[in-house]
Amino acid sequence: MTGDQLELGAHVPEGPDTYRFHTADGVASVEAFRAAELLLLRAIHGTAPGDHLSVQSNYGVVGVVLAASAASVRMTEASARRARLCRRNAAVNGAAARTTVVADLRRIDGGYDTASYAPESHTPIEVGKQRIADSLTALRPDGRLFVAATDGAGRSRYERCLTELTGDCRTVTTADGCSVLVAQRPASFEPPRYVTPTRFEVGVDGAAVPLVTVPGMFAAGRLDDGTRLLAANATVEDGDRVLDLCCGAGPLGIHAGTVADCSVTLTDDSRVATRAAACSLRAAGIDGRVVTADGVNGVSGERFDRVLCNPPTHAGDGVLASLLDGARRVLRAGGVLLAVHHRDLDFRPHLRGYGSVTVRDTGDEHVVVAARP
The missing domain is CATH 3.40.50.150 (Vaccinia Virus protein VP39)
Structure with a gap:
Protein backbone atom coordinates (compact mmCIF):
# COMPACT_ATOMS: atom_id res chain seq x y z
CA MET A 1 0.00 0.00 0.00
CA ARG A 185 -21.34 7.68 32.18
CA PRO A 186 -24.27 7.49 34.61
CA ALA A 187 -24.12 5.02 37.49
CA SER A 188 -26.92 3.03 35.86
CA PHE A 189 -26.76 2.73 32.09
CA GLU A 190 -28.48 0.52 29.52
CA PRO A 191 -27.34 1.37 25.97
CA PRO A 192 -30.07 1.70 23.35
CA ARG A 193 -29.84 0.07 19.93
CA TYR A 194 -29.42 2.59 17.13
CA VAL A 195 -28.21 0.07 14.53
CA THR A 196 -30.31 -2.95 13.55
CA PRO A 197 -29.49 -5.50 10.83
CA THR A 198 -31.50 -5.56 7.62
CA ARG A 199 -32.36 -9.07 6.42
CA PHE A 200 -33.51 -9.50 2.81
CA GLU A 201 -33.32 -11.90 -0.13
CA VAL A 202 -32.12 -11.19 -3.65
CA GLY A 203 -32.19 -13.17 -6.87
CA VAL A 204 -28.68 -13.69 -8.26
CA ASP A 205 -28.46 -15.33 -11.67
CA GLY A 206 -31.59 -17.34 -10.95
CA ALA A 207 -30.62 -18.36 -7.39
CA ALA A 208 -32.13 -16.95 -4.19
CA VAL A 209 -29.48 -15.44 -1.89
CA PRO A 210 -30.39 -14.29 1.67
CA LEU A 211 -28.28 -11.40 2.94
CA VAL A 212 -27.81 -9.48 6.18
CA THR A 213 -26.45 -5.92 6.17
CA VAL A 214 -26.16 -3.00 8.59
CA PRO A 215 -25.89 0.77 7.96
CA GLY A 216 -22.45 1.87 6.84
CA MET A 217 -21.75 -1.20 4.73
CA PHE A 218 -21.32 -1.00 0.98
CA ALA A 219 -24.71 -1.37 -0.76
CA ALA A 220 -26.49 -1.90 2.56
CA GLY A 221 -29.98 -3.30 2.03
CA ARG A 222 -29.52 -4.09 -1.65
CA LEU A 223 -27.38 -5.91 -4.21
CA ASP A 224 -25.30 -3.56 -6.36
CA ASP A 225 -25.20 -3.97 -10.14
CA GLY A 226 -21.47 -4.75 -10.27
CA THR A 227 -21.78 -7.67 -7.86
CA ARG A 228 -24.81 -8.97 -9.74
CA LEU A 229 -22.88 -8.92 -13.04
CA LEU A 230 -19.90 -10.68 -11.46
CA ALA A 231 -22.10 -13.42 -9.97
CA ALA A 232 -23.62 -14.09 -13.38
CA ASN A 233 -20.09 -14.74 -14.71
CA ALA A 234 -18.67 -16.68 -11.78
CA THR A 235 -18.67 -20.12 -13.52
CA VAL A 236 -18.10 -22.06 -10.31
CA GLU A 237 -17.89 -25.85 -10.60
CA ASP A 238 -18.32 -28.74 -8.17
CA GLY A 239 -15.17 -29.33 -6.17
CA ASP A 240 -13.83 -25.79 -6.59
CA ARG A 241 -12.23 -23.91 -3.72
CA VAL A 242 -13.71 -20.41 -3.94
CA LEU A 243 -12.50 -17.23 -2.25
CA ASP A 244 -14.90 -14.27 -2.00
CA LEU A 245 -12.36 -11.45 -1.57
CA CYS A 246 -13.79 -8.17 -0.16
CA CYS A 247 -16.92 -10.16 0.59
CA GLY A 248 -19.11 -7.48 2.15
CA ALA A 249 -22.32 -9.23 3.19
CA GLY A 250 -21.23 -12.31 1.25
CA PRO A 251 -23.43 -12.45 -1.88
CA LEU A 252 -20.71 -13.87 -4.16
CA GLY A 253 -19.60 -16.58 -1.76
CA ILE A 254 -23.19 -17.56 -0.97
CA HIS A 255 -24.08 -17.64 -4.66
CA ALA A 256 -21.08 -19.89 -5.36
CA GLY A 257 -22.09 -22.24 -2.56
CA THR A 258 -25.66 -22.30 -3.83
CA VAL A 259 -24.96 -23.17 -7.48
CA ALA A 260 -22.09 -25.67 -6.95
CA ASP A 261 -20.86 -28.22 -4.45
CA CYS A 262 -17.78 -26.21 -3.57
CA SER A 263 -15.94 -24.93 -0.52
CA VAL A 264 -16.27 -21.20 0.10
CA THR A 265 -14.11 -18.80 2.10
CA LEU A 266 -15.18 -15.19 2.58
CA THR A 267 -12.77 -12.48 3.68
CA ASP A 268 -12.99 -8.73 4.18
CA ASP A 269 -10.96 -5.98 5.83
CA SER A 270 -14.03 -4.86 7.79
CA ARG A 271 -15.13 -6.73 10.90
CA VAL A 272 -18.57 -5.16 10.40
CA ALA A 273 -18.76 -6.80 6.98
CA THR A 274 -17.53 -10.22 8.10
CA ARG A 275 -20.02 -10.33 10.97
CA ALA A 276 -22.79 -9.61 8.46
CA ALA A 277 -21.37 -12.21 6.05
CA ALA A 278 -21.39 -14.85 8.79
CA CYS A 279 -25.07 -14.06 9.44
CA SER A 280 -25.79 -14.28 5.70
CA LEU A 281 -24.09 -17.69 5.49
CA ARG A 282 -26.19 -19.02 8.37
CA ALA A 283 -29.36 -17.70 6.76
CA ALA A 284 -28.42 -19.47 3.53
CA GLY A 285 -27.54 -22.71 5.28
CA ILE A 286 -24.08 -22.76 3.69
CA ASP A 287 -21.09 -24.13 5.56
CA GLY A 288 -18.55 -21.47 4.64
CA ARG A 289 -15.64 -19.87 6.45
CA VAL A 290 -15.34 -16.14 7.20
CA VAL A 291 -12.04 -14.35 7.86
CA THR A 292 -11.40 -10.73 8.88
CA ALA A 293 -8.09 -9.67 7.34
CA ASP A 294 -6.37 -7.04 5.20
CA GLY A 295 -6.56 -8.43 1.67
CA VAL A 296 -5.42 -12.05 1.46
CA ASN A 297 -3.40 -11.90 4.68
CA GLY A 298 -5.81 -14.25 6.41
CA VAL A 299 -5.56 -16.93 3.70
CA SER A 300 -2.01 -16.42 2.39
CA GLY A 301 -1.03 -20.06 2.90
CA GLU A 302 -3.99 -21.42 0.90
CA ARG A 303 -4.74 -21.87 -2.80
CA PHE A 304 -8.06 -21.38 -4.61
CA ASP A 305 -9.58 -22.30 -7.96
CA ARG A 306 -11.73 -19.16 -8.13
CA VAL A 307 -11.23 -15.76 -6.55
CA LEU A 308 -14.28 -13.52 -6.88
CA CYS A 309 -13.72 -9.85 -6.10
CA ASN A 310 -15.68 -6.62 -6.24
CA PRO A 311 -12.90 -4.44 -4.79
CA PRO A 312 -13.31 -1.12 -2.93
CA THR A 313 -12.08 1.11 -5.75
CA HIS A 314 -12.57 4.20 -3.57
CA ALA A 315 -9.83 3.00 -1.19
CA GLY A 316 -7.02 4.04 -3.51
CA ASP A 317 -4.53 2.53 -5.94
CA GLY A 318 -2.39 1.13 -3.15
CA VAL A 319 -5.23 -0.98 -1.78
CA LEU A 320 -6.29 -2.12 -5.27
CA ALA A 321 -2.76 -3.15 -6.23
CA SER A 322 -2.33 -5.08 -2.99
CA LEU A 323 -5.69 -6.85 -3.34
CA LEU A 324 -5.30 -7.92 -6.96
CA ASP A 325 -1.68 -8.99 -6.61
CA GLY A 326 -2.62 -10.89 -3.46
CA ALA A 327 -5.38 -12.68 -5.38
CA ARG A 328 -2.76 -13.83 -7.91
CA ARG A 329 -0.60 -15.29 -5.15
CA VAL A 330 -3.41 -17.42 -3.68
CA LEU A 331 -4.61 -18.83 -7.03
CA ARG A 332 -3.60 -22.39 -7.82
CA ALA A 333 -2.17 -23.25 -11.24
CA GLY A 334 -5.05 -23.00 -13.68
CA GLY A 335 -7.11 -20.86 -11.31
CA VAL A 336 -8.80 -17.60 -12.24
CA LEU A 337 -9.54 -14.23 -10.69
CA LEU A 338 -12.91 -12.80 -11.66
CA ALA A 339 -13.13 -9.13 -10.74
CA VAL A 340 -15.63 -6.39 -11.55
CA HIS A 341 -14.97 -2.69 -11.89
CA HIS A 342 -16.64 0.42 -13.23
CA ARG A 343 -16.21 0.94 -16.97
CA ASP A 344 -14.49 4.29 -16.41
CA LEU A 345 -11.64 2.69 -14.44
CA ASP A 346 -8.51 1.18 -15.95
CA PHE A 347 -7.55 -1.99 -14.09
CA ARG A 348 -4.70 -2.94 -16.43
CA PRO A 349 -1.91 -1.42 -14.26
CA HIS A 350 -3.04 -3.57 -11.31
CA LEU A 351 -3.17 -6.80 -13.36
CA ARG A 352 0.27 -6.70 -14.97
CA GLY A 353 1.48 -9.63 -12.89
CA TYR A 354 -1.05 -11.99 -14.50
CA GLY A 355 -0.26 -14.13 -17.53
CA SER A 356 -3.53 -13.36 -19.31
CA VAL A 357 -6.38 -10.91 -18.77
CA THR A 358 -9.62 -10.98 -20.75
CA VAL A 359 -12.95 -9.18 -20.56
CA ARG A 360 -15.58 -11.72 -19.52
CA ASP A 361 -18.65 -9.46 -19.71
CA THR A 362 -19.67 -5.82 -19.99
CA GLY A 363 -22.76 -4.28 -18.42
CA ASP A 364 -24.26 -0.81 -18.57
CA GLU A 365 -21.72 0.55 -16.09
CA HIS A 366 -19.41 -2.33 -15.14
CA VAL A 367 -16.88 -4.71 -16.66
CA VAL A 368 -16.00 -8.22 -15.48
CA VAL A 369 -12.42 -9.31 -16.19
CA ALA A 370 -10.93 -12.79 -15.95
CA ALA A 371 -7.24 -12.87 -14.97
CA ARG A 372 -5.06 -15.99 -14.87
CA PRO A 373 -1.54 -16.29 -13.41
Whole structure:
Protein backbone atom coordinates (compact mmCIF):
# COMPACT_ATOMS: atom_id res chain seq x y z
CA MET A 1 0.00 0.00 0.00
CA THR A 2 1.22 3.48 -0.75
CA GLY A 3 1.21 6.02 2.01
CA ASP A 4 3.15 8.62 3.96
CA GLN A 5 4.98 9.10 7.21
CA LEU A 6 3.78 12.01 9.34
CA GLU A 7 5.57 13.63 12.27
CA LEU A 8 3.97 15.18 15.34
CA GLY A 9 5.80 17.22 17.97
CA ALA A 10 4.84 16.13 21.48
CA HIS A 11 4.98 19.53 23.28
CA VAL A 12 4.60 17.66 26.59
CA PRO A 13 7.23 16.16 28.94
CA GLU A 14 5.95 12.59 28.58
CA GLY A 15 6.99 10.39 25.69
CA PRO A 16 9.32 11.12 22.75
CA ASP A 17 9.94 14.64 21.46
CA THR A 18 8.57 13.67 18.05
CA TYR A 19 6.03 10.99 17.15
CA ARG A 20 6.15 9.32 13.73
CA PHE A 21 3.10 7.79 12.12
CA HIS A 22 2.90 5.61 9.04
CA THR A 23 -0.25 6.01 6.92
CA ALA A 24 -1.52 4.17 3.87
CA ASP A 25 -4.35 4.10 1.35
CA GLY A 26 -7.60 3.05 2.98
CA VAL A 27 -7.25 5.14 6.14
CA ALA A 28 -8.66 8.57 6.92
CA SER A 29 -6.40 11.53 6.17
CA VAL A 30 -3.35 9.91 4.59
CA GLU A 31 -1.30 13.05 4.01
CA ALA A 32 -2.10 15.08 7.14
CA PHE A 33 -3.32 14.50 10.67
CA ARG A 34 -7.07 14.71 11.25
CA ALA A 35 -7.94 17.94 13.05
CA ALA A 36 -10.47 16.07 15.19
CA GLU A 37 -7.83 13.65 16.49
CA LEU A 38 -5.38 16.44 17.32
CA LEU A 39 -8.14 18.33 19.14
CA LEU A 40 -8.96 15.18 21.14
CA LEU A 41 -5.34 15.00 22.26
CA ARG A 42 -5.40 18.64 23.29
CA ALA A 43 -8.57 18.10 25.31
CA ILE A 44 -7.51 14.90 27.06
CA HIS A 45 -3.87 15.69 27.86
CA GLY A 46 -3.44 16.74 31.47
CA THR A 47 -6.79 15.26 32.56
CA ALA A 48 -5.41 12.02 34.05
CA PRO A 49 -6.80 9.68 31.37
CA GLY A 50 -6.23 6.55 33.49
CA ASP A 51 -7.19 3.42 31.59
CA HIS A 52 -8.10 4.77 28.15
CA LEU A 53 -10.16 3.34 25.29
CA SER A 54 -9.54 4.85 21.84
CA VAL A 55 -12.51 4.00 19.58
CA GLN A 56 -12.06 3.70 15.79
CA SER A 57 -8.42 4.66 16.12
CA ASN A 58 -7.61 5.13 12.41
CA TYR A 59 -3.80 4.82 12.39
CA GLY A 60 -3.40 5.33 16.12
CA VAL A 61 -2.63 9.00 16.75
CA VAL A 62 -4.73 9.45 19.89
CA GLY A 63 -3.92 6.10 21.49
CA VAL A 64 -0.20 6.18 20.73
CA VAL A 65 0.35 9.68 22.13
CA LEU A 66 -1.84 9.13 25.20
CA ALA A 67 0.05 5.95 26.05
CA ALA A 68 2.80 8.09 27.61
CA SER A 69 0.45 9.57 30.23
CA ALA A 70 -2.34 6.99 30.57
CA ALA A 71 -2.26 4.00 32.90
CA SER A 72 -3.12 1.81 29.89
CA VAL A 73 -4.41 2.30 26.35
CA ARG A 74 -6.54 0.05 24.18
CA MET A 75 -7.17 1.03 20.57
CA THR A 76 -10.09 -0.48 18.68
CA GLU A 77 -10.72 -0.59 14.94
CA ALA A 78 -13.31 -2.29 12.75
CA SER A 79 -10.74 -2.36 9.91
CA ALA A 80 -7.96 -4.95 9.93
CA ARG A 81 -5.89 -2.68 7.67
CA ARG A 82 -6.12 0.26 10.05
CA ALA A 83 -5.52 -1.96 13.07
CA ARG A 84 -2.29 -3.18 11.47
CA LEU A 85 -1.15 0.45 11.14
CA CYS A 86 -2.11 1.14 14.77
CA ARG A 87 0.09 -1.73 15.91
CA ARG A 88 2.95 -0.61 13.67
CA ASN A 89 2.77 2.98 14.90
CA ALA A 90 2.63 1.89 18.53
CA ALA A 91 5.79 -0.16 17.98
CA VAL A 92 7.60 2.61 16.08
CA ASN A 93 6.95 5.08 18.89
CA GLY A 94 7.53 2.67 21.79
CA ALA A 95 3.95 3.10 22.99
CA ALA A 96 2.45 0.51 25.33
CA ALA A 97 -0.91 0.40 23.57
CA ARG A 98 -2.74 -2.73 22.42
CA THR A 99 -5.04 -2.89 19.41
CA THR A 100 -8.19 -4.95 18.92
CA VAL A 101 -10.17 -5.50 15.71
CA VAL A 102 -13.80 -5.32 16.79
CA ALA A 103 -17.13 -4.23 15.33
CA ASP A 104 -19.21 -4.35 18.51
CA LEU A 105 -17.70 -2.54 21.50
CA ARG A 106 -20.05 -4.40 23.81
CA ARG A 107 -17.80 -7.43 23.26
CA ILE A 108 -14.79 -5.87 24.97
CA ASP A 109 -14.17 -5.74 28.70
CA GLY A 110 -15.29 -2.59 30.50
CA GLY A 111 -14.10 -0.46 33.38
CA TYR A 112 -12.20 2.19 31.41
CA ASP A 113 -11.69 5.61 33.02
CA THR A 114 -11.81 7.57 29.75
CA ALA A 115 -12.70 6.92 26.11
CA SER A 116 -12.32 8.95 22.93
CA TYR A 117 -14.03 8.88 19.55
CA ALA A 118 -13.78 11.09 16.45
CA PRO A 119 -16.52 10.14 13.95
CA GLU A 120 -15.60 10.53 10.30
CA SER A 121 -17.76 12.63 7.99
CA HIS A 122 -19.01 9.59 6.03
CA THR A 123 -20.03 7.64 9.16
CA PRO A 124 -23.82 7.18 9.22
CA ILE A 125 -25.26 9.02 12.21
CA GLU A 126 -26.90 5.89 13.63
CA VAL A 127 -23.54 4.09 13.49
CA GLY A 128 -21.79 6.98 15.24
CA LYS A 129 -24.49 7.11 17.92
CA GLN A 130 -24.19 3.35 18.47
CA ARG A 131 -20.44 3.69 18.99
CA ILE A 132 -21.06 6.48 21.48
CA ALA A 133 -23.57 4.38 23.41
CA ASP A 134 -21.28 1.35 23.40
CA SER A 135 -18.27 3.47 24.43
CA LEU A 136 -20.23 4.65 27.45
CA THR A 137 -20.95 1.01 28.27
CA ALA A 138 -17.21 0.27 28.31
CA LEU A 139 -16.59 3.02 30.89
CA ARG A 140 -16.75 2.66 34.64
CA PRO A 141 -19.52 4.70 36.35
CA ASP A 142 -18.57 8.39 36.11
CA GLY A 143 -15.98 7.57 33.44
CA ARG A 144 -15.62 10.26 30.78
CA LEU A 145 -16.23 10.00 27.04
CA PHE A 146 -14.63 12.60 24.76
CA VAL A 147 -16.17 12.98 21.29
CA ALA A 148 -14.62 15.23 18.62
CA ALA A 149 -16.83 16.12 15.67
CA THR A 150 -17.26 18.81 13.06
CA ASP A 151 -20.58 20.22 11.93
CA GLY A 152 -20.17 18.18 8.73
CA ALA A 153 -19.72 15.01 10.78
CA GLY A 154 -22.91 15.60 12.80
CA ARG A 155 -21.63 17.48 15.86
CA SER A 156 -25.05 18.80 16.92
CA ARG A 157 -26.67 15.38 16.63
CA TYR A 158 -23.90 13.73 18.63
CA GLU A 159 -24.25 16.44 21.27
CA ARG A 160 -27.98 15.69 21.56
CA CYS A 161 -27.21 11.97 21.72
CA LEU A 162 -24.73 12.42 24.57
CA THR A 163 -27.17 14.63 26.45
CA GLU A 164 -29.98 12.10 26.07
CA LEU A 165 -27.77 9.21 27.20
CA THR A 166 -26.01 10.89 30.13
CA GLY A 167 -28.13 13.89 31.10
CA ASP A 168 -25.14 16.18 30.76
CA CYS A 169 -22.80 17.11 27.91
CA ARG A 170 -20.46 20.05 27.62
CA THR A 171 -18.05 21.45 25.06
CA VAL A 172 -14.47 21.52 26.33
CA THR A 173 -12.70 23.04 23.32
CA THR A 174 -13.39 24.24 19.78
CA ALA A 175 -11.02 24.97 16.89
CA ASP A 176 -11.22 25.10 13.11
CA GLY A 177 -14.88 24.11 12.99
CA CYS A 178 -14.39 21.10 15.26
CA SER A 179 -15.57 20.70 18.86
CA VAL A 180 -14.70 18.23 21.60
CA LEU A 181 -17.66 17.19 23.72
CA VAL A 182 -17.36 15.39 27.05
CA ALA A 183 -19.93 13.46 29.05
CA GLN A 184 -19.85 11.14 32.07
CA ARG A 185 -21.34 7.68 32.18
CA PRO A 186 -24.27 7.49 34.61
CA ALA A 187 -24.12 5.02 37.49
CA SER A 188 -26.92 3.03 35.86
CA PHE A 189 -26.76 2.73 32.09
CA GLU A 190 -28.48 0.52 29.52
CA PRO A 191 -27.34 1.37 25.97
CA PRO A 192 -30.07 1.70 23.35
CA ARG A 193 -29.84 0.07 19.93
CA TYR A 194 -29.42 2.59 17.13
CA VAL A 195 -28.21 0.07 14.53
CA THR A 196 -30.31 -2.95 13.55
CA PRO A 197 -29.49 -5.50 10.83
CA THR A 198 -31.50 -5.56 7.62
CA ARG A 199 -32.36 -9.07 6.42
CA PHE A 200 -33.51 -9.50 2.81
CA GLU A 201 -33.32 -11.90 -0.13
CA VAL A 202 -32.12 -11.19 -3.65
CA GLY A 203 -32.19 -13.17 -6.87
CA VAL A 204 -28.68 -13.69 -8.26
CA ASP A 205 -28.46 -15.33 -11.67
CA GLY A 206 -31.59 -17.34 -10.95
CA ALA A 207 -30.62 -18.36 -7.39
CA ALA A 208 -32.13 -16.95 -4.19
CA VAL A 209 -29.48 -15.44 -1.89
CA PRO A 210 -30.39 -14.29 1.67
CA LEU A 211 -28.28 -11.40 2.94
CA VAL A 212 -27.81 -9.48 6.18
CA THR A 213 -26.45 -5.92 6.17
CA VAL A 214 -26.16 -3.00 8.59
CA PRO A 215 -25.89 0.77 7.96
CA GLY A 216 -22.45 1.87 6.84
CA MET A 217 -21.75 -1.20 4.73
CA PHE A 218 -21.32 -1.00 0.98
CA ALA A 219 -24.71 -1.37 -0.76
CA ALA A 220 -26.49 -1.90 2.56
CA GLY A 221 -29.98 -3.30 2.03
CA ARG A 222 -29.52 -4.09 -1.65
CA LEU A 223 -27.38 -5.91 -4.21
CA ASP A 224 -25.30 -3.56 -6.36
CA ASP A 225 -25.20 -3.97 -10.14
CA GLY A 226 -21.47 -4.75 -10.27
CA THR A 227 -21.78 -7.67 -7.86
CA ARG A 228 -24.81 -8.97 -9.74
CA LEU A 229 -22.88 -8.92 -13.04
CA LEU A 230 -19.90 -10.68 -11.46
CA ALA A 231 -22.10 -13.42 -9.97
CA ALA A 232 -23.62 -14.09 -13.38
CA ASN A 233 -20.09 -14.74 -14.71
CA ALA A 234 -18.67 -16.68 -11.78
CA THR A 235 -18.67 -20.12 -13.52
CA VAL A 236 -18.10 -22.06 -10.31
CA GLU A 237 -17.89 -25.85 -10.60
CA ASP A 238 -18.32 -28.74 -8.17
CA GLY A 239 -15.17 -29.33 -6.17
CA ASP A 240 -13.83 -25.79 -6.59
CA ARG A 241 -12.23 -23.91 -3.72
CA VAL A 242 -13.71 -20.41 -3.94
CA LEU A 243 -12.50 -17.23 -2.25
CA ASP A 244 -14.90 -14.27 -2.00
CA LEU A 245 -12.36 -11.45 -1.57
CA CYS A 246 -13.79 -8.17 -0.16
CA CYS A 247 -16.92 -10.16 0.59
CA GLY A 248 -19.11 -7.48 2.15
CA ALA A 249 -22.32 -9.23 3.19
CA GLY A 250 -21.23 -12.31 1.25
CA PRO A 251 -23.43 -12.45 -1.88
CA LEU A 252 -20.71 -13.87 -4.16
CA GLY A 253 -19.60 -16.58 -1.76
CA ILE A 254 -23.19 -17.56 -0.97
CA HIS A 255 -24.08 -17.64 -4.66
CA ALA A 256 -21.08 -19.89 -5.36
CA GLY A 257 -22.09 -22.24 -2.56
CA THR A 258 -25.66 -22.30 -3.83
CA VAL A 259 -24.96 -23.17 -7.48
CA ALA A 260 -22.09 -25.67 -6.95
CA ASP A 261 -20.86 -28.22 -4.45
CA CYS A 262 -17.78 -26.21 -3.57
CA SER A 263 -15.94 -24.93 -0.52
CA VAL A 264 -16.27 -21.20 0.10
CA THR A 265 -14.11 -18.80 2.10
CA LEU A 266 -15.18 -15.19 2.58
CA THR A 267 -12.77 -12.48 3.68
CA ASP A 268 -12.99 -8.73 4.18
CA ASP A 269 -10.96 -5.98 5.83
CA SER A 270 -14.03 -4.86 7.79
CA ARG A 271 -15.13 -6.73 10.90
CA VAL A 272 -18.57 -5.16 10.40
CA ALA A 273 -18.76 -6.80 6.98
CA THR A 274 -17.53 -10.22 8.10
CA ARG A 275 -20.02 -10.33 10.97
CA ALA A 276 -22.79 -9.61 8.46
CA ALA A 277 -21.37 -12.21 6.05
CA ALA A 278 -21.39 -14.85 8.79
CA CYS A 279 -25.07 -14.06 9.44
CA SER A 280 -25.79 -14.28 5.70
CA LEU A 281 -24.09 -17.69 5.49
CA ARG A 282 -26.19 -19.02 8.37
CA ALA A 283 -29.36 -17.70 6.76
CA ALA A 284 -28.42 -19.47 3.53
CA GLY A 285 -27.54 -22.71 5.28
CA ILE A 286 -24.08 -22.76 3.69
CA ASP A 287 -21.09 -24.13 5.56
CA GLY A 288 -18.55 -21.47 4.64
CA ARG A 289 -15.64 -19.87 6.45
CA VAL A 290 -15.34 -16.14 7.20
CA VAL A 291 -12.04 -14.35 7.86
CA THR A 292 -11.40 -10.73 8.88
CA ALA A 293 -8.09 -9.67 7.34
CA ASP A 294 -6.37 -7.04 5.20
CA GLY A 295 -6.56 -8.43 1.67
CA VAL A 296 -5.42 -12.05 1.46
CA ASN A 297 -3.40 -11.90 4.68
CA GLY A 298 -5.81 -14.25 6.41
CA VAL A 299 -5.56 -16.93 3.70
CA SER A 300 -2.01 -16.42 2.39
CA GLY A 301 -1.03 -20.06 2.90
CA GLU A 302 -3.99 -21.42 0.90
CA ARG A 303 -4.74 -21.87 -2.80
CA PHE A 304 -8.06 -21.38 -4.61
CA ASP A 305 -9.58 -22.30 -7.96
CA ARG A 306 -11.73 -19.16 -8.13
CA VAL A 307 -11.23 -15.76 -6.55
CA LEU A 308 -14.28 -13.52 -6.88
CA CYS A 309 -13.72 -9.85 -6.10
CA ASN A 310 -15.68 -6.62 -6.24
CA PRO A 311 -12.90 -4.44 -4.79
CA PRO A 312 -13.31 -1.12 -2.93
CA THR A 313 -12.08 1.11 -5.75
CA HIS A 314 -12.57 4.20 -3.57
CA ALA A 315 -9.83 3.00 -1.19
CA GLY A 316 -7.02 4.04 -3.51
CA ASP A 317 -4.53 2.53 -5.94
CA GLY A 318 -2.39 1.13 -3.15
CA VAL A 319 -5.23 -0.98 -1.78
CA LEU A 320 -6.29 -2.12 -5.27
CA ALA A 321 -2.76 -3.15 -6.23
CA SER A 322 -2.33 -5.08 -2.99
CA LEU A 323 -5.69 -6.85 -3.34
CA LEU A 324 -5.30 -7.92 -6.96
CA ASP A 325 -1.68 -8.99 -6.61
CA GLY A 326 -2.62 -10.89 -3.46
CA ALA A 327 -5.38 -12.68 -5.38
CA ARG A 328 -2.76 -13.83 -7.91
CA ARG A 329 -0.60 -15.29 -5.15
CA VAL A 330 -3.41 -17.42 -3.68
CA LEU A 331 -4.61 -18.83 -7.03
CA ARG A 332 -3.60 -22.39 -7.82
CA ALA A 333 -2.17 -23.25 -11.24
CA GLY A 334 -5.05 -23.00 -13.68
CA GLY A 335 -7.11 -20.86 -11.31
CA VAL A 336 -8.80 -17.60 -12.24
CA LEU A 337 -9.54 -14.23 -10.69
CA LEU A 338 -12.91 -12.80 -11.66
CA ALA A 339 -13.13 -9.13 -10.74
CA VAL A 340 -15.63 -6.39 -11.55
CA HIS A 341 -14.97 -2.69 -11.89
CA HIS A 342 -16.64 0.42 -13.23
CA ARG A 343 -16.21 0.94 -16.97
CA ASP A 344 -14.49 4.29 -16.41
CA LEU A 345 -11.64 2.69 -14.44
CA ASP A 346 -8.51 1.18 -15.95
CA PHE A 347 -7.55 -1.99 -14.09
CA ARG A 348 -4.70 -2.94 -16.43
CA PRO A 349 -1.91 -1.42 -14.26
CA HIS A 350 -3.04 -3.57 -11.31
CA LEU A 351 -3.17 -6.80 -13.36
CA ARG A 352 0.27 -6.70 -14.97
CA GLY A 353 1.48 -9.63 -12.89
CA TYR A 354 -1.05 -11.99 -14.50
CA GLY A 355 -0.26 -14.13 -17.53
CA SER A 356 -3.53 -13.36 -19.31
CA VAL A 357 -6.38 -10.91 -18.77
CA THR A 358 -9.62 -10.98 -20.75
CA VAL A 359 -12.95 -9.18 -20.56
CA ARG A 360 -15.58 -11.72 -19.52
CA ASP A 361 -18.65 -9.46 -19.71
CA THR A 362 -19.67 -5.82 -19.99
CA GLY A 363 -22.76 -4.28 -18.42
CA ASP A 364 -24.26 -0.81 -18.57
CA GLU A 365 -21.72 0.55 -16.09
CA HIS A 366 -19.41 -2.33 -15.14
CA VAL A 367 -16.88 -4.71 -16.66
CA VAL A 368 -16.00 -8.22 -15.48
CA VAL A 369 -12.42 -9.31 -16.19
CA ALA A 370 -10.93 -12.79 -15.95
CA ALA A 371 -7.24 -12.87 -14.97
CA ARG A 372 -5.06 -15.99 -14.87
CA PRO A 373 -1.54 -16.29 -13.41
